Amino acid sequence: MRTLKDLTGFVEEEAAAEGPAAQAELQAQRDRFRIARELALLRKAQGLTQAQLSARAGVPQSEISKIESGKANATGLTLFRMAHAMGHAFRLEPVGRVAAPSSPRRPGAAGKGRTARKRATRSRKFEPA
Numbered sequence: 001m002r003t004l005k006d007l008t009g010f011v012e013e014e015a016a017a018e019g020p021a022a023q024a025e026l027q028a029q030r031d032r033f034r035i036a037r038e039l040a041l042l043r044k045a046q047g048l049t050q051a052q053l054s055a056r057a058g059v060p061q062s063e064i065s066k067i068e069s070g071k072a073n074a075t076g077l078t079l080f081r082m083a084h085a086m087g088h089a090f091r092l093e094p095v096g097r098v099a100a101p102s103s104p105r106r107p108g109a110a111g112k113g114r115t116a117r118k119r120a121t122r123s124r125k126f127e128p129a
Contacts, residue, residue, distance in 0.1 A: 033070050035079060040068040042086050057085035 015022040043053050050068070054061040059081055066072030067082075083090060 032073065036067050036070055036074075039079070039082055039086075042083075042088065043068075046086055048086070053082060053085060057081040 011026065015026040043050070048056075050061045050064045053059070054064055057064075059078055063072060063074070063078065064082065067074045067078070080090060
């Protein structure tokens with residue numbers, strides 16, 4: 001192996017050979033490094049030092065350094081604090097084919113049609129405690 005591209009190809013082949021769990025772990029590592037890189041770029045774009053971000057976010061500067069260098073596996077709360085301190089938030093985005101969560105059903109609604117559910121809802125009265 002002579003290049004980073006060669007190494008990346010080797011790691012991807014190994015993960016594929018080991019199966020879905022290894023591929024999921026590889027993707028988790030990629031996501032962790034991407035988030036760390038984006039937070040570091042955002043901090044620098046705002047002209048903040050790690051110490052300044054530390055004071056704003058309530059996260060130790062040493063932890064910020066470890067996160068940005070990929071040496072720490074930060075908690076979601078720590079990442080949220082860092083992003084929020086810089087005026088940003090996280091959002092969930094779909095990846096690949098993921099089944100949509102099913103909507104929760106109310107107890108007792110099974111087998112009832114829409115009209116029956118409407119009637120049952122209307123017949124309930126609010127009574128103060």
